[in-house]
Amino acid sequence: MTGPALQPARLAAADVLRVGAVGLRARHARVLLSALGIAIGIATMVAVVGLSTSSRADLMARLDRLGTNLLTAEAGKDALGREVKLPKSAVAMVERIGPVQRASATGQVDARIRRSDVVPEEQPAGVTAQAARTDLLSALNASVARGRWLDSASERLPVTVLGSVAAARMGITEPGGKIMMNDRYVVVVGILKPVELVPNLDRVALVGFPAAERYLGFDGHPTTVFERSPDTSVEDVRAVLARSVSPGNEGSVKVSRPSDALAAKAAADEGLTGLMLGLGAVALLVGGVGVANTMVISVLERRQEIGLRRAIGATKGAIRLQFLTESLLLSALGGTAGAVLGAAATFAFATAQGWAVVVPPWSLGGGLGATLVIGVLAGLYPAIRASRLHPTVALHAT
Structure with missing residues (x-):
């Protein structure tokens, strides 16, 4: 077994x-x-x-910090390829859109910018000039790094606020210095922090609308309108923004949302x-x-x-x-x-x-x-x- x-x-x-x-x-x-x-x-x-x-x-x-509710409307070209100017009342017309909370604008200024009169006119500084409304910073959620922003008094004077890149290119580190716009010296009263949603403003010298018209031959027509509205209304505002900015010529207005780039x-x-x-x-x-x-x-x-x-x-x-x-x-x-x-x-x-x-x-x-x-x-x-x-x-x- x-x-x-x-x-x-x-x-x-x-x-x-x-x-x-x-x-x-x-x-x-x-x-x-x-x-x-x-x-x-x-x-x-x-x-x-x-x-x-x-x-x-x-x-x-x-x-989230900058906000995704910023829209811009820029002047483009018409069917014949000609530059179109936005109406001077563009900001006021945008403000009449129901959900719009804030609106502002800038305008392109034809000005040669130099550090001083000893710099040849044909030597570009890589900085352009733009006219700006006093409510621009609040519309963009931007801020000043040093100095101050334009107010109701300084917007009429030959003073400027430089973008962060523009200040570096001009060798300006503190407010109080002077630069030349065309043949006129203007005082730098402020330097902006980088504007993340609108980075092209980092490379410009900003002056008030009245001062640009008086000293730099600006015609007063804005080239870019900025507006903010509640997140829930952004698409509705976007649909009517072009014809509100330029009634009858909305096809030449380019509407964009800066946050889309990010x-x-x-x-x-x-x-x-x-x-x-x-x-x-x-x-x-x-x-x-x-x-x-x-x-x-x-x-x-x-x-x-x-x-x-x-x-x-x-x-x-x-x-x-x-x-x-x-x-x-x-x-x-x-x-x-x-x-x-x-x-x-x-x-x-x-x-x-x-x-x-x-x-x-x-x-x-x-x-x-x-x-x-x-x-x-x-x-x-x-x-x-x-x-x-x-x-x-x-x-x-x-």
């Missing part, structure tokens, strides 16, 4: 991890280099997602993010090939160990599990290091740029999940190959 058939013992989870880690502890340099490939791929992907998300979060915060930038960032994620995936694939190569070589080098384990009762399943676990541990090591490096890179760069640091949890979880998939795929063939070694052949391997 025979006894019950012997059943192979099952390794506990802790034993599986210990056995799987044996190969890693014995080959430090090879393990480090293999894990490095995985780490580079995961770090690239986490950093790209984190920096892109941080950048978009900063951009959306700027949009939104388009966010969309472009998403496309670049996809490209960089693709590069990270390539690096991760290369790292996976490195892991597979390491595991194949490990099987070849450890045939005697495999034969000995098989001879003392280890099953094919136990051998497969050992090498699969080793591959998973190797990939997880690289993935964890990569996630940490990617998050650290995101923190460092975003902090340097003054952005809010945002590392989406899904990018970390997705990166670690990808490493486990890579580990399974990279270790599957070597594990199966190791389990198929015959004990006798393996023990006699040299």
Whole structure:
């Protein structure tokens, strides 16, 4: 009478991890280099997602701060290609649109701007002149960096407020200096902070409408009208803005929403993010090939160990599990290091740029999940190959 058939013992989870880690502890340099490939791929992907998300979060915060309810109406050309002038009453007509909260305007001024009279007239300063209403800053949510803005008194005097870029180009760092417009000196009373929604104003010298008409030959016709209305009414106002600004000639008026440019930038960032994620995936694939190569070589080098384990009762399943676990541990090591490096890179760069640091949890979880998939795929063939070694052949391997 025979006894019950012997059943192979099952390794506990802790034993599986210990056995799987044996190969890693014995080959430090090879393990480090293999894990490095995985780490580079995961770090690239986490950093790209984190920096892109941080950048978009900063951009959306700027949009919220600046407002997305600003519309501009600019003078264009008629059907014959001739320049069209907006009516002098354009701002007043826009203010009569029900939902409009604020409206203002600027007008292009034909003036040569120089630092002083010793600068040749034919040497441009890269700065243009525009007439501005006193309510322009409130309509744009802009502010003055140094000095003051135009008021009801100074808008009639030969004074100017420079945009941030214009001030740098003219070498003006503080209010009180003088520049030349045509053949007349004007006093700089203020310097603006960068106007993010209307960046072309950073490169201009602004004077009051009355002063521009009196001293610079300005005709008083605005070239750009700005208006703000509640977010819920923006599209309704947009539909009637052109014919309100220039009745009967609305086809020559260009209406735009400055915040659309920043939104388009966010969309472009998403496309670049996809490209960089693709590069990270390539690096991760290369790292996976490195892991597979390491595991194949490990099987070849450890045939005697495999034969000995098989001879003392280890099953094919136990051998497969050992090498699969080793591959998973190797990939997880690289993935964890990569996630940490990617998050650290995101923190460092975003902090340097003054952005809010945002590392989406899904990018970390997705990166670690990808490493486990890579580990399974990279270790599957070597594990199966190791389990198929015959004990006798393996023990006699040299």
